[in-house]
Amino acid sequence: MTGKGRAQWLDSLRTQLWPLPALAVVIAVTLGMVLPALDSAVDGRLPTCVTVLLFSGGPDAARAVLQAIAGSLITVTSLTFSLTVVTLQLASSQFSPRLLRTFTSDRFVHGTLALFLAAFAFALTVLRSVRGEGSGSTLFVPEISVTVAFVLAIASVMGLVLFLAHLAREIRVETMMRRVNVETQGTIDRVFPENRPPRGPEPVPASEAFIIRSTSSGFLTSLDGEALMEAAKKAGAVVRIDREPGTSVIEGVPFATAWPALTERPATAGTAFTAEVSDNLARDVNNAVATGFERTNVQDVGFGFRQLVDVAARALSPGINDPTTAVHVIGHLSDLLCRLVGRNPGPEHLTDNDGHVRVVLSLPRLRDLLDLAVNQPRHYGTDDPVVAGRLLGLLQELTWCDRKGQYRADILEHLDRMRDAITAADYSPRERGNLLDQADAIALMQTKGGHSHGKEP
Numbered sequence: 001m002t003g004k005g006r007a008q009w010l011d012s013l014r015t016q017l018w019p020l021p022a023l024a025v026v027i028a029v030t031l032g033m034v035l036p037a038l039d040s041a042v043d044g045r046l047p048t049c050v051t052v053l054l055f056s057g058g059p060d061a062a063r064a065v066l067q068a069i070a071g072s073l074i075t076v077t078s079l080t081f082s083l084t085v086v087t088l089q090l091a092s093s094q095f096s097p098r099l100l101r102t103f104t105s106d107r108f109v110h111g112t113l114a115l116f117l118a119a120f121a122f123a124l125t126v127l128r129s130v131r132g133e134g135s136g137s138t139l140f141v142p143e144i145s146v147t148v149a150f151v152l153a154i155a156s157v158m159g160l161v162l163f164l165a166h167l168a169r170e171i172r173v174e175t176m177m178r179r180v181n182v183e184t185q186g187t188i189d190r191v192f193p194e195n196r197p198p199r200g201p202e203p204v205p206a207s208e209a210f211i212i213r214s215t216s217s218g219f220l221t222s223l224d225g226e227a228l229m230e231a232a233k234k235a236g237a238v239v240r241i242d243r244e245p246g247t248s249v250i251e252g253v254p255f256a257t258a259w260p261a262l263t264e265r266p267a268t269a270g271t272a273f274t275a276e277v278s279d280n281l282a283r284d285v286n287n288a289v290a291t292g293f294e295r296t297n298v299q300d301v302g303f304g305f306r307q308l309v310d311v312a313a314r315a316l317s318p319g320i321n322d323p324t325t326a327v328h329v330i331g332h333l334s335d336l337l338c339r340l341v342g343r344n345p346g347p348e349h350l351t352d353n354d355g356h357v358r359v360v361l362s363l364p365r366l367r368d369l370l371d372l373a374v375n376q377p378r379h380y381g382t383d384d385p386v387v388a389g390r391l392l393g394l395l396q397e398l399t400w401c402d403r404k405g406q407y408r409a410d411i412l413e414h415l416d417r418m419r420d421a422i423t424a425a426d427y428s429p430r431e432r433g434n435l436l437d438q439a440d441a442i443a444l445m446q447t448k449g450g451h452s453h454g455k456e457p
Contacts, residue, residue: 015105015296017084017113024114025121031124032145037144039129045092055146059132061140066127076160080116083164084109085169090210090453094320095173096310098295098303102179106170112163120153124227173325177308181332184304185339187297191363192343199349203238203357205259210273212256212282214237214249218291221245222299223361225350231284235277236261240360246300249291256285301345302364305372308332316380316387323330326381327390333373336393338401340366367410374414382421383446385431392418392438399445408446415442 013019046054055062084103091099103109124146131137169175227436232239237258249255258281259271273281295303308329315325346364350359374391381387395411395418401409422435 015101017080017104017110020110021114021117024118028118028120028122029125031148032122035145035148036126036129036142036414038139039144041142042144043140043366044297051143053147054143054144055141055150057141057146059130059139059141062130062146063127066123066130066145066149068124069149070120070127071116073116073123073153073156076156077113077116077120079275080113080163083167084113087167090171091176095176095314096307097178098307098310099176101294101296102176102183102307108163108166112159112166115152115159116156119149119156119196122152123149149344173311173330177311177329177332181335182191183297184301184308184336187299187301187304188336188339188343191301192300192340192345194343196344198344199346200357201238202347203349203360205238205257208272209259210237210278210281211254211255212258212285213252214291215251215286216291218253218293219300219307220247220249220255220289221292221296222290224288224290225348225359225361227288228359228361229350229352231281231288232258232261233352234284235273235281237273237281237359238360239281241285241289241362244300244302244362244364245298246295246302246306257388258285261356274445302369302372305333305336305369308336309372309376312377313380316377323381323384323387325412326377326387330373330377330387330390330394334397337366337370337373337394337398339430340369341398341401341407342403345369354395366407370407370410370414378418382418382425385425385427385435388418388422388425388435389438392435392442396438396445399442405446415439415446 053070055065057065087101088103091103126142126149129140129142129145132142133139222245223241228239228241231237235258238261240257241255242257243249243255258273295306297303312326312329315322315329345364347363348361349357350361352358374394377387378391381391392415395415398407399411402411419436419439422432422439425432427435
């Protein structure tokens with residue numbers, strides 16, 4: 001499994017609620033069978049300083065304790081599941097359905113459910129080994145096992161208290177935005193690492209191109225660059241993936257393009273593919289890309305932006321009318337955009353050992369992410385001067401971070417759109433004047449190179 005394929009598999013596992021609780025149940029059942037055997041082996045041989053800490057009741061007392069633990073914990077587990085479902089429903093309706101992955105990947109929730117189910121399964125398994133005088137066999141009370149069950153029960157009580165406190169904190173919109181920000185930063189670091197070299201010229205077909213159709217439908221979740229490189233070398237081709245991670249692909253619709261590489265043997269350089277080569281290349285390229293029914297954070301940089309923008313759009317809707325949340329979202333968007341400046345976001349060129357481009361991966365440019373971050377908040381939020389001012393602040397912060405002026409044209413384009421929206425909005429003359437002055441200050445910063453209004457410390 002390649003590195004990117006492993007990351008895709010781990011992300012899928014991380015966002016499921018069941019793996020850790022299921023593993024905990026298996027371990028608890030195994031321990032519940034092994035520990036009573038250990039109890040029997042060391043029965044009567046433990047020193048007094050140890051036995052004084054162990055359960056000291058008879059078979060009836062042991063059964064009562066274990067039954068109470070098992071019965072109460074399955075009820076607490078049901079309550080925990082119910083609270084989790086209610087939280088998911090609230091997050092979906094109040095903020096964005098795309099935030100559900102943030103909750104289902106919460107390790108604290110996984111650990112709490114695992115603790116409750118493990119304690120229940122352990123108590124139920126140990127209950128089978130308790131033997132009384134009338135059972136037709138030797139009286140046996142697994143003191144160590146019952147003590148462990150008691151400790152797990154106490155830990156579960158503490159876990160329930162901590163879970164409620166954690167849930168109250170996680171449901172806050174500020175916490176959710178921060179988690180999306182952190183996850184998106186991780187995606188940016190994977191896809192656009194620091195000191196990413198600038199791209200060379202885009203390769204263009206030297207002969208008739210061959211389109212590759214998708215064999216599945218869904219969201220493009222990941223691209224395996226190593227497998228694509230092998231497919232391109234095998235076919236003597238240059239392969240360009242025309243869809244970015246996070247975009248929708250439809251079965252039977254083209255999503256990639258290939259053409260013969262000019263670096264092959266002179267006798268075949270630039271010639272058309274044979275039918276067999278074309279079929280094999282199409283199969284290999286489809287095998288090198290993964291699709292799913294939902295977007296993920298593995299390689300999809302735009303997904304985190306989409307989540308944050310959805311929260312802002314929902315906050316600016318007439319039914320909720322929460323511009324403060326929208327302002328906070330814009331702050332997180334500005335942080336992510338400034339993180340991308342200097343990393344040369346955009347398509348990735350994969351080269352062979354001779355330095356020739358063989359694979360082109362479509363990845364978002366900063367212009368695309370800036371459009372995603374600003375367009376909807378501007379459309380829904382410029383009726384509020386505070387939101388409009390924060391959008392101008394985003395452009396100002398991006399201007400400051402764009403030290404080389406690479407994205408000056410994109411920033412000025414959005415600045416002109418903001419001016420038009422401010423002019424058309426129903427502001428007081430003072431509010432409009434203040435916002436237009438802020439826009440003029442940004443334009444002046446762009447004219448003077450972005451750093452004329454202050455020195456770096």
